[in-house]
Amino acid sequence: MRAVLTSECPIATTTALIYLRISANRTSEHASIEQQRADCTALAGRLGYTHTVEFVDEAVSAYQDRARPAYQQLLRQLEGSEAGTVVVWHLDRLYRKPRELEQLLDLLDTRPIRVESVQGGSFDLNQHEGRLFARQLVAFANYESAHKGARVARAQQHRARNRLLHGGSHYGYRSDGTLHPVESAVIRRVVDDNLLGLSPTVTARALNADRIAPPRTNRGWHATTLRSMLDSDRLHQRRRDHAAARYVTGAWERLLTPDESALVQVSLLVPRRDAARSSTSLLGGILRCQLCGKRMVTGVTSNGKRFYLCKTTTARCPSPCLPADDLDAETEATALARFSNTDYPNPPHPRDMLERARTARLQFTALAVDFGTGKLGHAEYLVKRQPLADDIDQVGRDLTAYNRARILALYPAELRRRWESLSFRRAVVCALLPFDLPTA
Numbered sequence: 428m429r430a431v432l433t434s435e436c437p438i439a440t441t442t443a444l445i446y447l448r449i450s451a452n453r454t455s456e457h458a459s460i461e462q463q464r465a466d467c468t469a470l471a472g473r474l475g476y477t478h479t480v481e482f483v484d485e486a487v488s489a490y491q492d493r494a495r496p497a498y499q500q501l502l503r504q505l506e507g508s509e510a511g512t513v514v515v516w517h518l519d520r521l522y523r524k525p526r527e528l529e530q531l532l533d534l535l536d537t538r539p540i541r542v543e544s545v546q547g548g549s550f551d552l553n554q555h556e557g558r559l560f561a562r563q564l565v566a567f568a569n570y571e572s573a574h575k576g577a578r579v580a581r582a583q584q585h586r587a588r589n590r591l592l593h594g595g596s597h598y599g600y601r602s603d604g605t606l607h608p609v610e611s612a613v614i615r616r617v618v619d620d621n622l623l624g625l626s627p628t629v630t631a632r633a634l635n636a637d638r639i640a641p642p643r644t645n646r647g648w649h650a651t652t653l654r655s656m657l658d659s660d661r662l663h664q665r666r667r668d669h670a671a672a673r674y675v676t677g678a679w680e681r682l683l684t685p686d687e688s689a690l691v692q693v694s695l696l697v698p699r700r701d702a703a704r705s706s707t708s709l710l711g712g713i714l715r716c717q718l719c720g721k722r723m724v725t726g727v728t729s730n731g732k733r734f735y736l737c738k739t740t741t742a743r744c745p746s747p748c749l750p751a752d753d754l755d756a757e758t759e760a761t762a763l764a765r766f767s768n769t770d771y772p773n774p775p776h777p778r779d780m781l782e783r784a785r786t787a788r789l790q791f792t793a794l795a796v797d798f799g800t801g802k803l804g805h806a807e808y809l810v811k812r813q814p815l816a817d818d819i820d821q822v823g824r825d826l827t828a829y830n831r832a833r834i835l836a837l838y839p840a841e842l843r844r845r846w847e848s849l850s851f852r853r854a855v856v857c858a859l860l861p862f863d864l865p866t867a
């Protein structure tokens with residue numbers, strides 16, 4: 428059976444999501460969309476899926492900034508699902524820009540999502556190596572497309588030289604570069620949530636619930652919108668000067684302090700923290716299994732008792748289930764008790780953290796290239812990778828210290844006002860008890 432999805436709806440576990448894209452500049456090496464469809468459906472069948480749902484973007488080149496509605500719909504579908512399997516003809520059908528890949532990897536971080544491709548299925552995006560290679564491929568593809576875009580870039584040089592915003596309208600700003608009072612307040616809210624450790628998914632949901640008007644081109648707020656907003660040059664006061672191949676500081680009105688800007692950028696470079704995961708329970712995705720170290724999820728017994736258990740898509744870990752109600756109450760009490768503690772160590776300066784995270788990321792990529800081209804053996808690669816992974820982890824922990832400072836500053840009135848929100852309580856728990864959560 429084949430169906431084309433018109434709006435987000437629950438997907439059964441027997442259903443595979445197929446993403447098809449055919450670009451305008453089609454070459455002989457790319458199969459036609461019918462061929463892609465036939466191959467993908469066959470692969471889904473071989474993998475045991477009895478139903479498929481298709482997401483099709485036709486005649487959209489991934490290199491252009493034109494929207495890919497079906498791809499965004501696919502991401503939203505995955506965002507709203509517990510798990511899922513995506514089938515593509517080739518991984519390059521799925522994403523071409525680094526940002527698109529990161530959106531997908533973010534989702535893979537929080538949910539057991541499989542990505543299977545007809546061609547070159549050797550990339551396992553659920554594994555660390557696969558991710559590194561995928562990032563590398565995307566970096567090269569993006570570099571090539573940047574050359575093609577040089578002509579367009581020249582048209583922007585005049586504005587760049589004057590350190591002005593790009594032409595066109597920009598959410599949050601008036602055309603003269605001053606802050607739009609209403610829209611900039613929304614961006615401020617998005618940033619404040621980010622600095623508390625809340626995920627874009629949680630913030631997007633809250634903005635929709637409060638009926639805040641989204642940017643003109645969007646229907647509703649989505650995590651992907653917020654992530655690109657948080658990553659935008661205009662938020663961080665950056666203007667690329669193509670002629671000089673460098674960034675200059677924009678001459679428009681500033682919304683963030685330099686420290687806040689650095690912290691937001693750090694949050695996009697380190698792996699998503701536990702609090703960023705949205706969940707229906709206080710500790711789902713936060714608690715770690717004592718046996719295998721994986722994150723535990725929530726379940727409910729037949730008589731309605733909630734518990735945490737360790738489970739992957741394929742296997743059930745033999746570790747015991749933990750009673751959720753008791754553990755939640757105990758954890759909340761411990762977190763609240765920490766509000767009277769003022770003896771927290773000072774984290775490093777935000778801009779030093781940003782520098783450290785950027786350096787580690789660049790070295791990660793360089794290592795992946797050396798490994799990919801055979802310059803580095805697997806064992807050696809693993810050894811060299813470890814200190815970089817430790818560096819990134821440390822920056823992540825330092826960032827938690829800033830989340831904690833923001834949360835402590837909400838005490839008591841604002842804390843009481845927001846306590847009702849489960850996502851907020853999860854952020855509090857993660858910021859105040861990051862390393863010593865009970866595991867059994």
Ligand SMILES: [Zn+2]
Nearest residue numbers: 716719737744
């Ligand atoms: Zn386990």
